[in-house]
Amino acid sequence: MKIAVAQTPVEPDIRANGEAIRKILLAAHEQSIRLVVFCEGALSGYAKSQIMRPDQWHAFDWDAQDSELRDIAALCGKLGIHAVIGGAHRLDAAAQPHNSLYVLSASGDLLTRYDKRFLSHTEITDWYTPGTEPITFEVDGFRFGLAICIESQFPEVFSQYEALGVDAVLFGSYGIPEYFQIALRAHAGLNCLWIAGATPAQKAAEGPAGIIGPDGKVIVQCPSSAEPSYAVATLDRHDPAYDASLTKARPWRAKARLGEIYRERMVDDPRSRDRTSF
Template sequence: MRVAVAQPASTDDVAANLAEIARLSEEAAGLGAEVVLFPEYATYEKKRLDETFARAAQPLDGPVCAELASTARRHGITLVAGVVEASPAPDRPYNTLAAFSPDGTLAAAYRKIHLFDAQGQRESDFISPAPSAEPVTFDAGGVTFGLMTCYDLRFPELAAALAEAGAQVLALGASWVPGELKTQQWRTLSAARAIDNAVFVAGSCQAPPISIGSSLIIDPQGDVLALLGPDPGVVVADLDLARIASTRLEFPVVEQRRIPSSRP
């Protein structure tokens, strides 16, 4: 399967973001990609979270997702993108990754579990956490993808749960906040989650200045198959699923995993 990670520089202009998603999707489809992954907050983004995210929120059957579904259908791709989803709390929407099948139907929606309350920011002041910590997966072309968002990458338990739920590719959408060693951490943690679980990791990250870029695709042994720099763009890689089986034969980490209990 050929997978693309797209790297836009999203802003608070929803129409412009949707146009950029459509443009990069067309480019990815032209490169033969079957699945195209966009980052967290692909349809609405600012340097810091504020009350405008609530005003930008829409339900998953609203106009923003309808446009994403149309783009998926037009290019015959599975499209995954970060949206601001209306929640029961009017002032605190969900940070959601929505996946659309080639026929435009909603294949999955993952609401971010681990909100970014770190580095002096408090995502939880403006965003509601997922009501459930259950792993979310979807199938595309016979391949199972597991959804993760940004700060989730620092919590290996979620990646492990997705692998045990059958995920062969961790589809990671991010807007990784810049800072000292942050690019190194993004690449290291992405490789670690691939190695930890003997799966592929496809990580799409927002471009600078809001984020760090460095969108990537990593194989189950930690080999970087594709990597973008700081500029907006698209990169593709062919995923050889036999690589998962051969890696797990050598390192049967999923089969052998035992989670120690912290309770007496």
């Protein structure tokens, strides 16, 4: 299965953001790509950047975002491609929105939505309402999980998805600085997952969008430039390069975490409980 991560410019103009997303989807379709990941806030804009103040949510053009989402979903249906797109999600008037990833299906529907659960201090204080649960979905026999931005700093997000049986985590962020890149490689290698991370074009210089294999190695990255681009990789469970990760390390670690293999080998000998002698 071919997937891609995108670097599109993110602007205050929702219509312009939608047009940039559609251009990437059209180009990806020409390469038979089945799923494209876009960054945090790719459609709506991101807090503190395109949305400059918390009180701007009251003037946010929700109708424009809804219209663009429908148009992008229709294009996905026409092209037979899935898209994961960052955007704010409206709650009631008294609550700040979710910071979300929308999953649009190849049939032109909204398949599901992930709401960012682990927020920064600034986000949870002024900008966003946290989500409550992990989200998984399947395409072409592969299971995907979703994560956003600072969640790269929470190992439990990725270990939870590993326990839920996902093959890959799709990660959208408004910037992927070096320490995010290091963390994502570690999560991929420790949990034997593919991780596909998208970032805005204007943030590519600090760390480009890219796809990491289940061995923790980077497969492909976008250029570190502000030009719109995307990078492609093929998910293949039978790739010999990932035999150790997927058929040996991952099932062994899952078994080891249960602990039975260690309890079976424990020796009931008083000497083993003596910690003060050689």
